[in-house]
Amino acid sequence: DLPPVDLPPVDLPPVDLPPGPRLGWLQAARYVAAPHPMLRAAAARHGDVFTIRTARRCVMTGKPALVRQIFSAPVDQYAVNAEAGPRRVLGANGMAQLSGRALRRDRRLLLPNFQGAALTSLAGMMRDAALEVAESWTPGQTVLMREAALAIALDIILRTVFGADTPDQRATFRAALRDFDHAFTRPGFLLLSALHVEQEWLPPFRRFATARGRLEALLRQAIARARLDGPARGDVLGRLVAARHEDGSAMSDAALVDNLITTAIAGHETSVVSLCWALHWLHDTPDCLARLLDELAPLGPDPDPLAVTSLPYLDAVVREVLRLWPAVTDVNRVLAKPMQLGGFEIPAGMTVAAAAAILHHDPELYPEPDRFRPERFLKNRFAPWEYIPFGGGERMCPGAQFSIFELKLLLGVLLARCRFTALAPGDPRPKRVGFLISPRAGVPLRYEGRR
Numbered sequence: 001d002l003p004p005v006d007l008p009p010v011d012l013p014p015v016d017l018p019p020g021p022r023l024g025w026l027q028a029a030r031y032v033a034a035p036h037p038m039l040r041a042a043a044a045r046h047g048d049v050f051t052i053r054t055a056r057r058c059v060m061t062g063k064p065a066l067v068r069q070i071f072s073a074p075v076d077q078y079a080v081n082a083e084a085g086p087r088r089v090l091g092a093n094g095m096a097q098l099s100g101r102a103l104r105r106d107r108r109l110l111l112p113n114f115q116g117a118a119l120t121s122l123a124g125m126m127r128d129a130a131l132e133v134a135e136s137w138t139p140g141q142t143v144l145m146r147e148a149a150l151a152i153a154l155d156i157i158l159r160t161v162f163g164a165d166t167p168d169q170r171a172t173f174r175a176a177l178r179d180f181d182h183a184f185t186r187p188g189f190l191l192l193s194a195l196h197v198e199q200e201w202l203p204p205f206r207r208f209a210t211a212r213g214r215l216e217a218l219l220r221q222a223i224a225r226a227r228l229d230g231p232a233r234g235d236v237l238g239r240l241v242a243a244r245h246e247d248g249s250a251m252s253d254a255a256l257v258d259n260l261i262t263t264a265i266a267g268h269e270t271s272v273v274s275l276c277w278a279l280h281w282l283h284d285t286p287d288c289l290a291r292l293l294d295e296l297a298p299l300g301p302d303p304d305p306l307a308v309t310s311l312p313y314l315d316a317v318v319r320e321v322l323r324l325w326p327a328v329t330d331v332n333r334v335l336a337k338p339m340q341l342g343g344f345e346i347p348a349g350m351t352v353a354a355a356a357a358i359l360h361h362d363p364e365l366y367p368e369p370d371r372f373r374p375e376r377f378l379k380n381r382f383a384p385w386e387y388i389p390f391g392g393g394e395r396m397c398p399g400a401q402f403s404i405f406e407l408k409l410l411l412g413v414l415l416a417r418c419r420f421t422a423l424a425p426g427d428p429r430p431k432r433v434g435f436l437i438s439p440r441a442g443v444p445l446r447y448e449g450r451r
């Protein structure tokens with residue numbers, strides 16, 4: 001197996017890197033505030049590959065052929081991000097900290113539980129999470145979709161992945177996850193992590209360790225419960241504790257805990273942001289909303305959740321949402337060895353990135369790229385290096401199928417049942433929320449009542 005490579009946190013010696021905007025705090029601030037237009041402007045000005053500063057100095061591309069090269073490189077081309085910050089938050093035993101054969105081995109065990117037939121048994125849990133929130137709305141009320149989506153998406157992770165099937169269990173997990181989230185997003189924790197300070201006795205790290213310890217203890221109890229109940233429960237954890245590697249061994253408890261925490265972090269806010277963009281674009285493009293409602297109508301106001309997930313236009317809507325405002329603007333890989341990219345030799349230790357924000361707006365692939373036109377996904381199929389909302393290659397998002405299934409189901413169930421009026425129509429102003437870009441106003445809709 002490839003050991004994680006400890007990377008120099010500071011800049012590398014000067015080498016002949018691709019051109020790019022002047023690297024400095026102003027450029028970094030523009031990237032943080034509004035990466036979509038900033039990355040597209042940099043590509044228009046500097047060409048197919050350019051150098052910019054994101055979290056690190058990075059060589060970026062949105063050209064299909066080069067994106068393909070990044071995602072199809074051999075396993076030993078990339079290193080794990082061995083910085084202490086992500087390792088502390090996500091843990092040392094989950095898939096985010098593996099590379100090479102160890103990563104492949106654990107992904108082979110993990111991924112089937114988030115895909116294909118495994119999704120079927122999650123549909124009812126997803127629908128229940130959505131309806132519990134929708135039933136609290138009264139006609140005439142303003143619903144801030146960001147808040148509603150946060151409640152629904154977290155509930156879905158707790159029910160479908162953690163296997164928390166009672167309201168009490170979910171309330172306990174919600175509180176523990178909230179404390180954990182606060183602990184690693186506090187300025188003190190972020191600053192010390194960015195400065196690579198390692199002293200665990202410092203108060204922000206101690207507070208974080210307490211919050212993570214509490215969450216870990218709850219997850220260990222959930223793992224023990226799942227072992228007793230067996231896989232018949234149908235949730236991801238129930239399947240995971242029963243799953244075996246090819247040599248017959250099970251995933252360790254430490255790896256299960258870290259993978260559950262990674263899943264909660266990676267799979268929660270991304271779904272919220274994408275659901276918000278979907279509801280924004282549908283209400284901003286009445287023809288598309290009407291076409292979707294026509295498709296849903298034969299299924300009635302309380303549609304079978306599985307029937308919803310096989311509707312073709314709904315599928316195209318979700319894919320178009322993920323194209324137009326990809327929640328993750330660029331996907332990074334740290335080089336373990338030098339790489340030839342677009343005529344440049346990029347040295348080991350540098351980061352290369354495939355930019356969905358650029359690729360998804362290539363007018364040769366997506367004519368009128370700024371328009372919300374789901375039909376393009378009915379007429380065309382795109383290669384894995386032409387459409388990358390979930391990244392690609394060995395590290396591609398393990399929740400890709402799960403998310404598309406979840407987004408279709410939530411949109412279908414909510415729109416078949418509820419009538420809304422948009423309260424902030426027009427072009428959305430984006431806003432950064434953590435690593436992601438979300439509609440600024442949070443998509444306020446007036447709930448008009450049931451269909």
Ligand code: HEM
Pocket residue numbers: 095096097114262263266267268270271274327328331332389390391392393395396397398399400402403
């Ligand atoms: C619309 C929703 C989502 C989007 C847009 C999204 C996007 C992404 C992207 C771009 C990556 C990086 C992939 C790469 O490096 O090639 C990623 C990683 C990841 N995603 Fe998702 N994701 C979503 C939902 C989910 C869900 C629902 C789950 C779990 C149920 C999940 C679990 C993960 C995990 C665990 C990783 C880290 C994999 C690793 O580091 O090896 N994601 N996601």
